Amino acid sequence: MEYLDFELPIKELQEQYDKACLIGEESDVDVSNTCKQIEKKLVETKKEIYKNLTPWQRVQLSRHPDRPYTMDYIKAICGDSFLELHGDRGFKDDKAMVGGLGKLGDQSFMFIGQQKGYNTKTRQYRNFGMANPEGYRKALRLMKSAEKFGIPVVTLIDTPGAYPGLEAEERGQGEAIARNILEMTKLEVPIIVVIIGEGASGGALGIGVGDQVLMMENTWYSVISPESCSSILWRSWEFKEQAAEALKLTATDMKKLKLIDHIIKEPLGGAHSDKKGAYIAVAKAIEKAYDELKNLSPTDLVEKRMDKYSKMGEYKS
Amino acid sequence: MAWFKRTKKGIQTPTDQKKDVPKGLWYKSPTGKIVDAEELERNFYVSPEDGYHVRIGSKEYFEILFDDNKFKELDKNLDSKDSLKFVDTKKYPDRLKDAQEKTGLKDAVRTAVGKSMGNDIVVACMDFSFIGGSMGSVVGEKIARAADYSLKKKLPFIIISKSGGARMMEAALSLMQLAKTSAKLAQLSKAKIPYISLCTDPTTGGTTASFAMLGDINISEPGALIGFAGPRVVRDTTGKELPDGFQTAEFVLEHGFLDFISHRKDLKRNINLYIDLIQNRPLREKELA
Numbered sequence: 001m002e003y004l005d006f007e008l009p010i011k012e013l014q015e016q017y018d019k020a021c022l023i024g025e026e027s028d029v030d031v032s033n034t035c036k037q038i039e040k041k042l043v044e045t046k047k048e049i050y051k052n053l054t055p056w057q058r059v060q061l062s063r064h065p066d067r068p069y070t071m072d073y074i075k076a077i078c079g080d081s082f083l084e085l086h087g088d089r090g091f092k093d094d095k096a097m098v099g100g101l102g103k104l105g106d107q108s109f110m111f112i113g114q115q116k117g118y119n120t121k122t123r124q125y126r127n128f129g130m131a132n133p134e135g136y137r138k139a140l141r142l143m144k145s146a147e148k149f150g151i152p153v154v155t156l157i158d159t160p161g162a163y164p165g166l167e168a169e170e171r172g173q174g175e176a177i178a179r180n181i182l183e184m185t186k187l188e189v190p191i192i193v194v195i196i197g198e199g200a201s202g203g204a205l206g207i208g209v210g211d212q213v214l215m216m217e218n219t220w221y222s223v224i225s226p227e228s229c230s231s232i233l234w235r236s237w238e239f240k241e242q243a244a245e246a247l248k249l250t251a252t253d254m255k256k257l258k259l260i261d262h263i264i265k266e267p268l269g270g271a272h273s274d275k276k277g278a279y280i281a282v283a284k285a286i287e288k289a290y291d292e293l294k295n296l297s298p299t300d301l302v303e304k305r306m307d308k309y310s311k312m313g314e315y316k317s
Numbered sequence: 318m319a320w321f322k323r324t325k326k327g328i329q330t331p332t333d334q335k336k337d338v339p340k341g342l343w344y345k346s347p348t349g350k351i352v353d354a355e356e357l358e359r360n361f362y363v364s365p366e367d368g369y370h371v372r373i374g375s376k377e378y379f380e381i382l383f384d385d386n387k388f389k390e391l392d393k394n395l396d397s398k399d400s401l402k403f404v405d406t407k408k409y410p411d412r413l414k415d416a417q418e419k420t421g422l423k424d425a426v427r428t429a430v431g432k433s434m435g436n437d438i439v440v441a442c443m444d445f446s447f448i449g450g451s452m453g454s455v456v457g458e459k460i461a462r463a464a465d466y467s468l469k470k471k472l473p474f475i476i477i478s479k480s481g482g483a484r485m486m487e488a489a490l491s492l493m494q495l496a497k498t499s500a501k502l503a504q505l506s507k508a509k510i511p512y513i514s515l516c517t518d519p520t521t522g523g524t525t526a527s528f529a530m531l532g533d534i535n536i537s538e539p540g541a542l543i544g545f546a547g548p549r550v551v552r553d554t555t556g557k558e559l560p561d562g563f564q565t566a567e568f569v570l571e572h573g574f575l576d577f578i579s580h581r582k583d584l585k586r587n588i589n590l591y592i593d594l595i596q597n598r599p600l601r602e603k604e605l606a
Contacts, residue, residue, distance in 0.1 A: 162526075164546030164554045169564060172574045174525030174545035178499065182531055185500035186507075201483070201492060202526040202545070209496050223483045223492040223523070233405035233485060247488040248401050257400070259489050306500040310461060312493040313454030316396040 001273075002065050006049060006057055010269065013042045046269045053218070055244040055253075059226055061218035062197045066272035068279070069129075070098060070113035070156045073196060076279035077286070078102030078111070088137035091171065096127040096163070097135030097207075099142045101151070104286060110146035112139045112207055113156030116197075129198075130163035133176035136206045140180050143187055152190040152293070154286055155207040158197030160225060162206060177206035184209035185306055188298035192289045194264070194282060195219045195251075196271075211305050212289040213259075215251035216282070217266040221259075222249035259312060262289075344371065361581040370538045370581055372518055375427040375442035378477050382440060382585055388431030391439075392462050397424055397455045401488055409486040412448065420446045424455040425480065428463035430472065434589040434601045439467045442477040445519070450480030452523055453487040457494025460528065464501040473511045473592050478529040481547075482522015495527035502531050511595050513588055516543045516566070516575070534576040534591060537566035538584075543575075 003011040017038045024031035053061070061067070074082055082102035086093040099112040114131055117123030131139075139155075146153050162173055184191060184207075193210035199221030215221060224232075226244035231237050248254070251263045264285045267277030293301065344352045350366035357364065361381060362371045380386045403409040417423065425447040430439045441463045443450045460476065467474040483491035505512050514532030516525075518541035525545050529535070537543060544551075544564035552559055562568050566578050579587045586602060593600050 162545065164550045166551055166555055166557055166559065166563070169544050169546065169551060170572050172530070172572065174521075174543075175530040175574050177526040177545070178495075178528070178530040181496055181527060182499040182503050185496060186503045202495065202523055205492055205495055206526070209499075222489045223487075224485055229405075229485055239405075243405075246401070246403050246405060247485075249488065254489060257490065259493055306504070309493065309496040309500045312497055313457050313490055314398045314400040314487075315454045315458055316398050317392075317394065 004057075004060050004064065006053075006060075009045050010042065010049065013038060013045055017042060043268065046273075050269065054241070055220070055247075055250050056226065056241040058218050058250050059198075059220050059240075059244050061270050061272075062220050064218075064270065064272045067197060068271055068275050069118075070115045070158055070196065072275065073156055073279060073282055074098075074100070074102060074111045074113070076276075077104055077283045082111070085142060086138075088134040088141055090137060091134040094127075094131050094135030094138055095125055096129055096131040096159075097138055099139060104283060104290075107290065108151050109286075109290075110142055110151050110153045111156065112142055112153065113196075114159040114203075114207075116158060127163060129159045130161055131159065131203065131206075132163050132165065132168045133171040133173050136162070136173075136176035136180050139207050140176075140183055143180075143183065143191075147187050147189050150189060152192065152290060153187070153210075154192045154194065155210065157193065157195045157199050157204045157208055157221075159200055159203045160198050161200040162203030174202075177202045180206045181209055185309065186302050188302060190290060190293035190296075190301060191305075192286055192293070194286065195221050195260075196282070198225075200225050209305070209309070211293050211301060211308075212261045214262045214264050214285050214289065215254055215260050216264045216271065216278075217251055218270050219251060220244075220249040221251075221254055222247045346371070361584075363581050368539060368580075370518065370540060372445060372479070374444040374446055374479075375422075375477075378442045379427075379429060379431075379440065381581065382433050382438070382475075382588070383429070383431040384433060384435065388429040388440075391428040391430060391466060392459050393423070393427075395423065395455050395459055397453055397487075399486075400454075400490065401486070403486040403488070405486075412486065416447050420444065422447050424459070425450045425452065425484075426456045426459050428459050428466075430466060430470075433585060436589070436592070436601070437470070438473045438475060438588075438592070439463050439470075440475045440477065443479040443524075445479045445481075448484060448486075450478075450524075451482065451484035451491070452480060452494050453484035453491045454494065456484075457491075457497045460498050461501045464498075464505055467510055467512075468501075468505055468508055471508070471510060473513065474505060475513045475515060475588065476528050476532075477515045477517055478520040478524050479517045480520060480522070480524040482524055482526075492523065495523050498528045499531060502528060506533075511592055513591065515584070515588075516569075517541050519543070521545065521547055530574065533595065535574060536587070537569070537575050537578050538581055539566060539578055541566040543569045 084100035116129035117126040191210035193213040195215040226240040229243040230239040267274035271278035346364040346369040
């Protein structure tokens, strides 16, 4: 388990707790009282820390190395029913964008999302969750296939951005994202979007237009990462905390701005400290969202979706 | 003995006493060619010396596209709002005010309806001089309303992109303008109203990732920079040297994302020719000839 700077008090208590338990196992000393006390303190400390997180700390949590990734959620939700599908049918199979069919309860869903890696090797293999144009085109292919058979779409977003590479530009990164956004505004099946980690700009929105957009508590979603924002507006990387503050990128801010529909509460201590709890929370949220959407006709669905996005933006007339 | 001889070596005149050519008389193109400003204007703001297409704004594009420069501007008074209370090195409202004073514009796009070769068209044209042509709520709303106007009156729609992308000072509100404008274009498309995207120098970021790449035809001007990530970001991320002409209109055409590149003097003809052809109408250029 890795800990972020502000999580260190939790680490200390966790270590004390583990040590006490070990002593209890290895000797005849009754440690149950001590353990209980430490456990209580641990919960209180977690509550205290997680109650007062700054936007920048949320950004750090969204990137926590132990945080579950797209495939973890999909496998937890669908179990053996998940069938991964590959390729954009034009160029190649983008490993940073995964997708496939799976069941949640009795209902089939098309799951699509960016995938990050767990160690240096897999991180490179997954290109750090930064998709190329073929990734967005693969996502669109899966969505159109879902539309054809009336299967609802769930997208899981976790990306530091679309890949800004030379070949990505040659193959039309902008066009690929633009096409997805346009097609998603008029897709005739329900689309449920869940931000499970990082929601960086066009790279996120390229699979992020939906009837219901849900954000987990410790995630961020904005037009740019706080680091890049800092480097452009402050001309230095040092102002990322201020940038995180200014961008209003947390789930609470995004809900207030009416740019997302719901916040998914994470287990105490964040998704990384109780993965199972996080999987259940996400599965329930998807089921609830689908219940609210499943009886709408395709025409109503698209009309409502377009209306929702047409209302976004604030100006003086 | 020489007629003129410097008694002291070097240039002695202090900077503030130097005589300057009044601004606006001459234009210097990037290759160093000097062009008379009036001649430049007559030549559609293209340097006759080297064909360089000078960056121009909505005022000039409206002049070029609308007959006799006659048009009705739509939603003139929409103004940006600082909903996020955004502060970086400057407060967003101050930034807006400065940009408005400097440019005389309200925001980074102007929308208008008017006749071009005799028939009405709706044009949304971005102004790069206004905070880098960045797209915030006002840009999104004006483009959406202009598209609605097109839809209602069944008029061809043209967006002239010239933008660095989404406006950071409106954060996620700007990001959602990508979806908002794209939803409108989807409606235009369903109603079979031609939408022409003209990508001009520069068209990058969120603009490329939405309406700029979604035209029934995407067209551009020679040499325009068009890309998703800016060249600096691509170089810094990949550590690779960028090939010559990377992300120019010619490069983007070659890779299949543009239909054609048009010299600025032919824009009006080419746009209207496409409109006549795609709508299977008699060609107006014959009538006008």
